[in-house]
Amino acid sequence: LSRDTVDETTWEEVEDILIGADLGTGPSLELVDRLRARLAGEGRSDVRTVLREELVRAVDPTLDRSLAVTASTDPTTGAHRPAVVLVVGVNGVGKTTTVGKLARVLVAQDKDVVLGAADTFRAAAAEQLTTWGERVGVPTVRSETEGADPAAVAYDAVKAGVELEADVVLVDTAGRLQNKRDLMDELGKVKRVVERHGPVDEVLLVLDATTGQNGLMQARVFSEAVAVTGIVLTKLDGTAKGGIVVAVQRELGVPVKLVGLGEGADDLAPFEPEQFVDALLD
Amino acid sequence: MFASLSDRLTTTFKTLRGKGRLSPADVDATVRQIRLALLDADVSLPVVRAFTAAVRERALGDEVNGALNPGQQVVKIVNEELVTILGGESRRLRLAKNPPTVIMLAGLQGAGKTTLAGKLGYWLKQQGHAPVLVACDLQRPNAVTQLQVNGERAGVAVFAPEPGNGVGDPVDVARRGVEHARARGYDVVVVDTAGRLGVDADLMQQASDIRDAVQPDEVLFVLDAMIGQSAVDTAKQFDEGVSLTGVVMTKLDGDARGGAALSVVTVTGSPILFASTGEKLTDFEVFHPDRMAGRILDM
Ligand SMILES: Nc1nc2c(ncn2[C@@H]2O[C@H](COP(=O)(O)OP(=O)(O)OP(=O)(O)O)[C@@H](O)[C@H]2O)c(=O)[nH]1
Ligand SMILES: Nc1nc2c(ncn2[C@@H]2O[C@H](COP(=O)(O)OP(=O)(O)OP(=O)(O)O)[C@@H](O)[C@H]2O)c(=O)[nH]1
Ligand SMILES: [K+]
Ligand SMILES: [Mg+2]
Ligand SMILES: [Mg+2]
Numbered sequence: 001l002s003r004d005t006v007d008e009t010t011w012e013e014v015e016d017i018l019i020g021a022d023l024g025t026g027p028s029l030e031l032v033d034r035l036r037a038r039l040a041g042e043g044r045s046d047v048r049t050v051l052r053e054e055l056v057r058a059v060d061p062t063l064d065r066s067l068a069v070t071a072s073t074d075p076t077t078g079a080h081r082p083a084v085v086l087v088v089g090v091n092g093v094g095k096t097t098t099v100g101k102l103a104r105v106l107v108a109q110d111k112d113v114v115l116g117a118a119d120t121f122r123a124a125a126a127e128q129l130t131t132w133g134e135r136v137g138v139p140t141v142r143s144e145t146e147g148a149d150p151a152a153v154a155y156d157a158v159k160a161g162v163e164l165e166a167d168v169v170l171v172d173t174a175g176r177l178q179n180k181r182d183l184m185d186e187l188g189k190v191k192r193v194v195e196r197h198g199p200v201d202e203v204l205l206v207l208d209a210t211t212g213q214n215g216l217m218q219a220r221v222f223s224e225a226v227a228v229t230g231i232v233l234t235k236l237d238g239t240a241k242g243g244i245v246v247a248v249q250r251e252l253g254v255p256v257k258l259v260g261l262g263e264g265a266d267d268l269a270p271f272e273p274e275q276f277v278d279a280l281l282d
Numbered sequence: 283m284f285a286s287l288s289d290r291l292t293t294t295f296k297t298l299r300g301k302g303r304l305s306p307a308d309v310d311a312t313v314r315q316i317r318l319a320l321l322d323a324d325v326s327l328p329v330v331r332a333f334t335a336a337v338r339e340r341a342l343g344d345e346v347n348g349a350l351n352p353g354q355q356v357v358k359i360v361n362e363e364l365v366t367i368l369g370g371e372s373r374r375l376r377l378a379k380n381p382p383t384v385i386m387l388a389g390l391q392g393a394g395k396t397t398l399a400g401k402l403g404y405w406l407k408q409q410g411h412a413p414v415l416v417a418c419d420l421q422r423p424n425a426v427t428q429l430q431v432n433g434e435r436a437g438v439a440v441f442a443p444e445p446g447n448g449v450g451d452p453v454d455v456a457r458r459g460v461e462h463a464r465a466r467g468y469d470v471v472v473v474d475t476a477g478r479l480g481v482d483a484d485l486m487q488q489a490s491d492i493r494d495a496v497q498p499d500e501v502l503f504v505l506d507a508m509i510g511q512s513a514v515d516t517a518k519q520f521d522e523g524v525s526l527t528g529v530v531m532t533k534l535d536g537d538a539r540g541g542a543a544l545s546v547v548t549v550t551g552s553p554i555l556f557a558s559t560g561e562k563l564t565d566f567e568v569f570h571p572d573r574m575a576g577r578i579l580d581m
Contacts, residue, residue, distance in 0.1 A: 016327055022510040025321050091533060092392025092506065123431035124424045131423035131447060177536040210390065212324035212510025214538035235391065238479040240512035263391070
């Protein structure tokens with residue numbers, strides 16, 4: 001990408017980089033068109049610089065990526081209200097691990113955290129979350145009955161958070177594919193039941209960086225079901241670039257807030273647009 | 283979400299009918315549409331490149347030129363080529379002459395290995411085998427418990443001598459698992475391993491050590507149907523690390539096109555043996571290349 005004159009091979013290389021990073025054909029071709037126009041218009045040939053600029057702009061460094069994790073007081077009753085975070089996504093993307101890591105971050109900020117094991121379906125899901133709770137030193141609310149109502153467990157977790165005057169309640173949910181109507185309805189119910197305690201502050205959709213074009217579908221359907229407020233992009237420690245989030249952010253208007261960089265408790269970081277773009281072009 | 287190849291080509295060929303032979307521009311437009319359709323289905327770039335080069339000639343020869351509906355003819359050819367690649371070496375599970383047969387599962391984090399272990403155990407039992415599942419993921423929190431629960435649900439024995447959560451040596455457990463099977467008369471051993479990244483040299487070495495310790499008859503690469511462009515590198519890394527013998531596609535009950543199927547078969551030369559189609563034990567079937575081709579092309 002460092003040639004003086006920009007030939008067709010270079011444009012193909014650019015297109016390949018973008019498509020290879022899972023940006024998708026539509027967005028990649030659009031971006032290449034815009035680049036071509038800009039370089040021609042400005043009489044420039046430094047493709048890489050302008051490509052980086054355009055990508056950073058597409059990822060939008062101006063978005064507010066902070067998490068709503070501050071406890072409040074109920075305006076009518078005056079009761080203590082912990083911030084409630086619901087973590088959702090398809091199977092195996094890293095929801096439970098993210099809840100564990102996020103709890104670690106919050107504990108490091110001196111917050112009192114309660115975990116809710118609303119995955120009552122998958123084998124040993126509640127045990128997995130409880131292990132994370134023990135690892136980072138926070139209590140986990142779970143049901144002892146296999147197949148218990150996930151909405152009831154989520155409700156109980158927030159109730160415990162209110163009683164313990166916790167700052168944040170993190171609710172882990174079962175993985176579900178977005179084309180399963182009944183499971184998406186179930187997730188909607190979990191959220192509505194939790195809302196009896198007051199509004200849910202964050203709904204984090206976990207997307208696996210290895211995910212291809214289906215990621216956009218996931219984002220759409222989960223957003224319709226539970227109004228996603230932020231994306232967590234996991235498994236960025238591998239070779240996958242997670243380019244699908246560019247289209248996801250644009251379509252949903254919801255920012256990527258956190259990235260997962262490994263399986264350990266400390267492997268969660270804020271999303272940095274410039275770093276993300278540099279890794280994408282690497 | 284994306285236009286199917288059929289729709290794309292209908293648009294491409296709209297002006298063609300009655301015009302006679304395909305012009306060089308028609309040829310390029312056709313190949314471009316095939317390329318885009320495959321990329322939208324998550325087939326990896328290098329694989330798309332090789333595939334379109336291979337179908338180019340056939341898709342533009344007389345069988346298309348003479349066709350009443352050239353668009354449909356191209357779709358048919360692409361579909362046939364996909365089925366050939368996806369099913370080229372279709373075969374059954376390889377069983378050892380001297381039991382126990384050892385099946386090792388490997389793949390990225392969260393792909394569906396532990397779930398598959400339960401399904402395979404259940405399926406093998408239905409086939410009259412006496413399988414045992416071996417818990418070699420001693421890393422992910424409660425992976426051992428998860429396998430034990432799956433084994434219990436499937437009515438299949440689980441060998442889990444170490445508690446996991448960071449305690450125990452997976453290579454040693456794998457070796458002991460095979461000894462255990464031999465001593466107790468289990469004829470198939472399914473080795474569940476921890477999820478790992480292809481780029482994680484230490485963990486790939488560990489996987490390779492597990493393989494060396496148990497000399498598996500099958501090393502199955504468990505692959506999430508939702509994976510995108512990284513499928514090709516990942517598959518190569520696992521193939522280099524543990525010498526894959528077969529592939530299992532998971533989460534095919536979703537609506538991802540699953541183009542990674544083509545990528546992985548192309549770069550590893552290993553056939554896809556099974557499809558995992560849900561979270562329940564019975565959501566498991568023999569892989570159908572024709573269904574997969576239709577799915578990739580959205581037909
Ligand atoms: N390399 C890497 N692995 C991760 C990351 N986040 C999670 N994992 C691993 O991915 C696998 C799945 O993680 P889970 O947290 O169980 O995923 P989940 O979404 O809760 O899965 P289900 O509840 O079964 O849908 C585990 O092996 C995790 O250790 C990450 O950022 N990087
Ligand atoms: N819908 C659907 N979910 C599946 C399928 N196979 C596995 N899962 C789910 O995917 C998630 C991850 O499955 P696991 O079996 O834990 O995956 P794994 O590869 O063992 O994960 P690690 O051990 O953490 O690397 C779980 O929620 C499973 O229930 C499938 O075919 N369809
Ligand atoms: K990655
Ligand atoms: Mg989970
Ligand atoms: Mg597992």
